[in-house]
Amino acid sequence: EGKDRGKGTAVRYEPEMRTRLVETAEMGARLRDAIDDGELRVVYQPIVRIDDGRIMGAEALVRWVRPDGTMVPPGEFIPVAERTGLVVPLGSWVLREACREAAGWVDTYGPDAPVSMNVNVAGRQLQEPGFVDEVADALACAGLFAGRLTLEITETAALEGPEVMRTLHELRALGVRLALDDFGTAASSLGLLLTCPVTSLKLDRSFVEGITTVTRQKAVATAVVQIAQALDLDVVAEGVESPEQADLLRGLGYRRAQGFLYHRPQAPEQLAAVFRQAATSRRDPVVTS
Ligand code: C2E
Ligand code: MG
Ligand code: MG
Ligand code: MG
Numbered sequence: 161e162g163k164d165r166g167k168g169t170a171v172r173y174e175p176e177m178r179t180r181l182v183e184t185a186e187m188g189a190r191l192r193d194a195i196d197d198g199e200l201r202v203v204y205q206p207i208v209r210i211d212d213g214r215i216m217g218a219e220a221l222v223r224w225v226r227p228d229g230t231m232v233p234p235g236e237f238i239p240v241a242e243r244t245g246l247v248v249p250l251g252s253w254v255l256r257e258a259c260r261e262a263a264g265w266v267d268t269y270g271p272d273a274p275v276s277m278n279v280n281v282a283g284r285q286l287q288e289p290g291f292v293d294e295v296a297d298a299l300a301c302a303g304l305f306a307g308r309l310t311l312e313i314t315e316t317a318a319l320e321g322p323e324v325m326r327t328l329h330e331l332r333a334l335g336v337r338l339a340l341d342d343f344g345t346a347a348s349s350l351g352l353l354l355t356c357p358v359t360s361l362k363l364d365r366s367f368v369e370g371i372t373t374v375t376r377q378k379a380v381a382t383a384v385v386q387i388a389q390a391l392d393l394d395v396v397a398e399g400v401e402s403p404e405q406a407d408l409l410r411g412l413g414y415r416r417a418q419g420f421l422y423h424r425p426q427a428p429e430q431l432a433a434v435f436r437q438a439a440t441s442r443r444d445p446v447v448t449s
Pocket of ligand 2: 219
């Protein structure tokens with residue numbers, strides 16, 4: 161507790177801190193084994209065009225399936241992976257898997273394949289000196305065009321320092337696209353949009369949740385789409401669960417969305433059916449953007 165941290169006194173060691181440290185250490189050890197033992201999976205959640213439901217891209221989301229079949233949600237193990245540094249090898253693995261999967265879609269569906277594969281990247285990964293080379297290598301190994309990869313970063317990670325900012329510029333120079341994830345939730349400055357070479361914003365789910373009833377959430381969603389349009393950035397609304405939310409977002413100018421209303425995250429083997437169904441139910445002809 162901060163108030164006990166006076167000059168010359170040691171930080172008081174609270175029992176909860178101990179529990180948390182032990183939990184982190186234990187889960188960290190189990191997660192390390194999980195990576196080695198192949199217990200991680202990647203699922204993919206389509207990102208659609210609101211107008212007609214066309215699948216424009218997908219976000220790769222990691223899953224940890226324990227041998228007994230129980231699933232540890234990423235909300236539990238990603239923070240541990242970040243604290244222990246395991247997010248670096250974990251993230252490398254997800255990146256390679258996702259690039260391989262996206263290249264497979266291009267092979268299978270040709271021009272109908274979703275344009276973008278979105279991969280979450282932790283701040284720790286961006287701080288690794290070899291990260292740009294690693295991305296270039298993952299693309300080359302998979303045979304994926306750089307413009308088909310979007311790395312999702314958080315505002316906090318982007319603000320880490322000049323080295324990270326340089327890395328982001330190098331990634332853009334490779335042709336990779338960059339999205340600011342959970343946009344609006346971090347305590348960041350809008351000036352970030354002028355220095356950070358992002359190509360899209362993802363409106364955080366927390367603003368979409370009450371958008372049809374809470375005036376203030378609607379106001380934020382409105383401001384975000386206006387900023388995106390003014391700066392010529394793509395914008396995706398996250399966590400869309402109802403047709404009412406989708407209609408309202410479309411009215412505000414949002415063209416892309418991701419959420420349970422459209423598709424849940426799916427295993428690669430389930431996605432073939434999703435793509436087939438989306439292709440046949442599409443109302444208008446193929447448009448690429
Ligand atoms: P995120 O990047 O913001 O991903 C979107 C999260 O929202 C996913 O949760 C997704 O399943 C969930 N979601 C999508 N649509 C809806 C909806 O309509 N309603 C609700 N209630 N939820 C929806 P998930 O898969 O549990 O992932 C949670 C977070 O874990 C991600 O948030 C991301 O920050 C992190 N994460 C997941 N995979 C990775 C990864 O490979 N690397 C890193 N560094 N972080 C990851
Ligand atoms: Mg994300
Ligand atoms: Mg997000
Ligand atoms: Mg999120």
